[in-house]
Amino acid sequence: MVCKDCENKAVYVSLSGKNLCQKHFKKYFETKVISTIKKHGLIEYGEKVLVACSGGKDSTTLLSFLWKLMKNKRENLAAIAVDEGISGYRDLKLKGLVKFCEENNIPLYTYSFEENYGFTLDEAVKISRENRLNIKPCYICGVLRRNLINVFARRLEFSKVATGHNLDDESQTILMNYLRGNPALLARLGPKTGIISDEGFAQRVKPFYFCTEKEDTIYAILNGIEVDFIECPYHVENYRLEIRDFLNRLDSIVPGVKHGLVNNFLRLLPLLRREYASQRIGRCKICGNPSAGEVCRACMLRERIKPFLEEKGREHRDKQ
């Protein structure tokens, strides 16, 4: 099967049925991402952007993409990574990221749970299991990681945090929140997150929003970015995994359901945002970061874990 634009062999068939070779696939992908950035005002000229990196292919590909795109303003781009303390997983992932940043001369800021909270994710999960706190590992990880990224993005004076979230991730999150009946969380999604602007928030943007995970994997491979498959040990306890497999199965029967889900959601998003725009953002009485409640989710979590750390004679840290 040959490319629709030349005689070379196709590597990808788009949803609309276009066969694309390596060269024209790259062009198709890059055009789509640049158009997303422009149309949704994700990154303005001269803005400082911090790429939230996990060491995985999505965020590393985004970092590489933006590094090329911002070739005339490279001083405005850097990477941030959080080491949650997941033994045998994050340490391996971060090794690859450090190598990539060193080879490409990209500044990388790394912060750890251990150093900033006084415990690793492994320890927090163990405490939760032993004491039947019933806090899911992905919840602890997500809340505390987002908190560190936001705090340090503001401290380092970056106005935007770019994440490698793609169309698959977004369609999963939309469906998860629909099924949980959580419209307030839905209102925070979209290519540019957040309903209310607040000086305490670094806005999160998703340049790969309209690219499928398969597309960004192919783009990564064609650009020589390592695509490994190391699974997080806590992944099996994840509700998202069920939703992901369900959507992929459905997409193989009805191609385009993920695109349909996201595009229809975007039509509803302005209504949702209007509905929830009146929510007030105050300050967490413990850490002072923006929070809808008296205490932010990160502090709530830490307060639940803290007594068990003290029982073990461990010091609970608050360095952030």
Place this chain on the structure above:
Amino acid sequence: MKVRVFIQRLRETKVLDLDENSKIEDLLKTLGISLSEVVPVKNGVIVTEKEVIREEDEIKLLSVVSGG
């Protein structure tokens, strides 16, 4: 024909019995893998689901989904 397929997500190689002139999409159907979950690679080159497979071909199914 017998075809050897390396499935990255499972970290294992399977030998499948497929009809002559089978395509990647037939192979995926046999394995119960969704097209959007893998990038098929034949003899070191990314191919589409319409690619015809021969007995001597080396097939790899690279995982699209990240591990965490």
